[in-house]
Amino acid sequence: MTLPGRAGVDLHLDVAGTGIRAGLASALREAIATGRLSPGTRLPASRALALDLGIARSSVTECYAELIAEGWLIARQGSGTRVAARPDAPASTPAPIHPEPRSIPAATLVPGAANFAEFPRSAWLSAARRALAVAPHSAFGYGDPQGRPELRRALADYLGRVRGVRADPERIVITAGFADGLGLMARALHTRGAHTVAAEAYGLGLYRRVLADAGLAPTSLAVDDAGARIEDLAGPNPPAAVLLTPAHQFPSGVVLSPERRSAAIAWARGADAVILEDDYDGEFRYDRRPVGALQGLDPERVVYFGTASKSLAPALRIAWMVVPERLMPAVLSARGPMETVSALEQLTLAEFITSGACDRHVRMRRQSYRRRRDQLVDALTRSGADVRVSGVAAGLQAVLELPAGTERRVLHVARERGVMVSGLSEFRQVSAGDDTRAREGLVVNFSAVSDAVWESALAELCRIIP
């Protein structure tokens, strides 16, 4: 993400949709360490930076506070937050400033970003108009905390058709995003006596915090070329659940192998455990044999989670889960008596789905993302770059695998050239007892930028990769 040069500097910060504070802090540390931000430079006000990045002001102030505590920044009443003088940088040595203005606009290719110019504003407004026209008066009152029946019916049909989910509207719970649903399920499992939940060793730290907040200890499950290592779940003290991204492991992009899919179901049955299936980008598959949701194999052992964040927009704060029958009472009890998601938006989404507008929108975006994916693979092949591209069968991002010890350097060069990508190792969730070495690579989100920016970014990427 590129910030306007509020203080005479362009701040190019790699901030993913979540884990924002850590990402912001590390980007700032790097910019100061490399001299891109020189001593005395005034940083944007926390409020302005938060607005520009579309993140919480508290994330920015906490990040600033952290860097002040570490000595990178100093804050003075009335003069804002500035880059501190570095005692280890002799005044006679000018800090290495970026030698020339970049030739391309900064390209945000970090996971979590999306091309919000693609939000179907007029189709959405039409759906809202139709939904409002037919909504019963009672829809404006207090509603069912499980969600509007219209939306649950629409989703049951849609998920069955598109993802092979076996969904009864009575088992669907509408939530304010995936994290909200995961939190509900975690509290439900906790009240039923669960203590630990295994989660893939690569993923977003936020979800581990959601589990921990509900009183569940997250443990790490290694990921290899066939997806999460289900066999590692075997043992005398199995976790109560495992959180998986079977269709497209996040962020490595690996698809869980057929053997491991069966093994996961067998494990859950044997251990009396549940699988939490995070199907965050299941609509976007590019190969000829789409892999259905794991939930279809055993709806009583798998909790299916889907979201409108990837297919439409995170701003809607609408997601859903399909819950095994025996867990429904605990989930509804964790939800409490109040609905969380606006009934009007739920009715609009129901209309958007049943009218076919959602299918049209997803189809258009899938075509455009597939083209981007192809361009990425073709360009890297033509450039002769010594890199393996993985995770390209589906989703909004791919991984360019890098030799050990090179990720940091490549990331640095990419950012210098205005290509904002994330490192695979940044998503590693280290747990006690896990001494495997981090995998390295670039996580390239090819969905979020315009065609012009994408072409330049692609050319830069080909030059950068060793």
Added chain:
Amino acid sequence: MTLPGRAGVDLHLDVAGTGIRAGLASALREAIATGRLSPGTRLPASRALALDLGIARSSVTECYAELIAEGWLIARQGSGTRVAARPDAPASTPAPIHPEPRSIPAATLVPGAANFAEFPRSAWLSAARRALAVAPHSAFGYGDPQGRPELRRALADYLGRVRGVRADPERIVITAGFADGLGLMARALHTRGAHTVAAEAYGLGLYRRVLADAGLAPTSLAVDDAGARIEDLAGPNPPAAVLLTPAHQFPSGVVLSPERRSAAIAWARGADAVILEDDYDGEFRYDRRPVGALQGLDPERVVYFGTASKSLAPALRIAWMVVPERLMPAVLSARGPMETVSALEQLTLAEFITSGACDRHVRMRRQSYRRRRDQLVDALTRSGADVRVSGVAAGLQAVLELPAGTERRVLHVARERGVMVSGLSEFRQVSAGDDTRAREGLVVNFSAVSDAVWESALAELCRIIP
């Protein structure tokens, strides 16, 4: 609320927006005890009843389970839930069935109900169209968990103008309803070391559960003709906070006296405590000297809570709080990194407010509610009923005070005649050590029904009151 006669009986159930399960259970017990539901009568399926009442199915199933455990109902596989035979009702004595069909349609005058026919559908859709047309692309991404800046700016202006709230947009937090905000604040207070929160002795049980879920013990504060008895807060171990409805005590309708307003602020300062001001219907005042929000007296000691549920519709799930500066970090930390409320709905509400549509809508509804209030007072006066009407200076309901020992009987007759009102004593929150006698009365929500239904209900009320 009147249910269609699914099993050959009309079920008239008094269910407020919250405390639903208890209300449903007590209404069913009464219907069975009085013979309105005779032995063997099949009850609606829990799903159908939940849909009809617009409540969670779990509320219905839990209520049924409770009544089965108590012996009022029996459940048999395949034949649903039925009214149990009563051993104390000799078979030779037919249960007293309602003698004749009611002459008026059932009137729902319970608190929490609203006339959802009044939702301004077309003005809301226009606001949505304008908001979508100008929203920046970034508005469709992950947003500020504190809420959209556009809405916070609009609310800061609106609340200052309409309620005398001193609100900086930076101190406003958008929440998914009042209970969501109260929960956030309760968790924030708990992390800052709070243990107990005083709440008015009359109110909704739900809010005490929200406090308790956050680890805070609720205690009871008596309410008299001048509002909550602030002087009772004095003592060696003051609570960390007190939850008040100063503008219009819920449900008694009393306005907190000027002396007690000052005393509340003085107490909070002296005890280093905060006042949680629930201004749920502050827009609807009918007298000539509107009482501003308590928050205006000391924004650092009062947390102001407002909601779109009463002025627009509960279905929006949008509310707000204005937070003292020192509590902001704890509140934002309790919120976490994710936004909860749809950004599109926030932008729509911001546009609805700034365009003046909100003022027009509230003004129209205030006039109509004031007329209803006047009609209620006039009709009772003309009928010569021996009843004191209180709580009529503001809000959507009034209290008809009843002599001790008569509420139960009057409620019963009213319901028999199709007038669904609540008893004041139902809202009493009994705490340990509180041995005051319950006040009795009818809580009459005059805002929720059509003119025709209101006229008949009013005539019935005048006949019923002793």
